[in-house]
Amino acid sequence: MAKTTTIQLFKNIQALVEQSKQELYVIANTTLTETYYHIGRLIVEHEQQGSNRAGYAKETLINLSAKLTPVLGKGFSVDNLENMRKFYVVYKDDYTKHITKNQKSEPAVRKLKKIPISETVSRKSSNIPISEPLVRKLELSPFKLSWVHYLLLMRIENTVERKFYEIEAAAENWSKRELQRQFDSALFERLALSRNKDKVKELSKKGHVIQKPSDAIKDPYILEFLDLPQQDFYSENDLETAIINKLKDFLLELGKGFLFVDRQKRIKMDGDDYKIDLVLYHRTLRCFVLIDLKIGTLKHQDLGQLQMYVNYYDEEIKDEEENKTIGIILCKNKKESTIKYTLGKGNKQIFASKYKMYFPEKQILKLVREQ
Template structure:
């Protein structure tokens, strides 16, 4: 950098970092103020409507006139549609003060969240968006992939309620699992023919997306990770580490139907990692066989009672039907 010393470079970088953090803080502050203002505008509209004698007609009239006046004074952003959304925003968020009582998300996020009719589901996505700093695009993807329904399927009514109050809390291996895993980002049609190596490569090519689908705490370790004993070589398709669970997570990919041999092979992989790879302070290894089809009875018979290390989950390469998943949740209850 033009003959600058290392000390000078570090000094300039610290100053630049300080300015970047200040700018980000200003943007967050402006965003929060804007959303809070929209909430208050919505409140004023609702209160004014309630004071009118003929609510429906008066409501349309007052929003129309307000739109004209605000647009004339402040410019774009105050169309009738936008004002109606501010009114809806107040209706939705004045009923239940949750994490978003502080309005830490962008207005675009709230426009999406408001369209989620189920209050528990809306609260879940609100908490997860804030906790994971999801962009609007990622929030939309998680909603489209039915994350809430997929997590709710493995929980009782109390567990489903906790999702809406606390988000996804990971305390044990089962908490981090999904069934199915949705891999639509790979761009593979549902009936497309591909090999396991092609499938693996597609996941690696879209690793960032796959990590988001895996969920909280996952870091990538490697693919086709080899280990050897008795002069025989074995390879684990994908190895991850979960920082929350403090353990290795091994994933084997199967493009066909799950067999008991697949589960037995994963058991061997997990045993090896537990005995020769994991450190003393780390928790037991988790093994996931990711397959196109599975038989729950086969899994139950093959794995030991009380198993909490080996799991099998389906994957699908197209977005699931949220309606079908909701029906499964209702019948389960």
């Protein structure tokens, strides 16, 4: 066994304690959420056995809170108990299906593995090794998010929409704040706008799956976090600077898989210098993504210029094993006919999306999608 220094011993013990704390957080989070679910179940079952008179359910919660709070603490107010009850009502079918499925499947032999768990406030957690019994318990639980996530999700009435946000929050390790923003910015409606009904249903089963360039595109993009005025008295340079200053938020709004590479990327052709506003890379699609920012209405010259940048990257920059470069123009306004006749039917690399500095009206987006 290799000899360790006192400093290394300190670091090893510190790492072990920190790991144990994270493991405790993981199991406590799952256990707490399941406990609240079963409290909700007990309340509903009690109500079903009791009186049908008006006010009976409310009286039950008031009396229950009065008895539980002195013994168990502040977490059992009438409002919290009502949330637990609603949690059971909303998720009982999903819970039953999940448990039934796991009972039918034969448990496989598992090694120590790493499981990412979503946090309540910030992305501080990392993948941590967890013992086999704990892994099994977490796998059996249908609840992969924290209680505060479910408090938000329960308010989403549309089952398809709610399931989509639940899948994405778990897969992308969204904090509660990030989940709230994605919901407020109508991510589901924006993705659904470019999909038929069958594809929309897939969003609730698999989340946002990216298989081709168009899957990674939203329209519009919501940039309220830039804190720029909605009027037109900021420049394209102001817009770019604001994006760089809030790069993490911008990448979150773009969606999964985007990585920042460069800004104002200089390229030279025939002695002339050109600058690409933003250069990104998409991990899933394995390609460069070039973004051009326009504060006004999109023009056909803008599309032609971006096409030139994309062609240059395909010829001069990308490796053979990488896929073709994608170009995205973010503009204040656009005309579909300009895009259609400039790019042609075979276009699969250039996209034009509007950006907005405020959250969209969800009902309007729903009406547009239904039409």
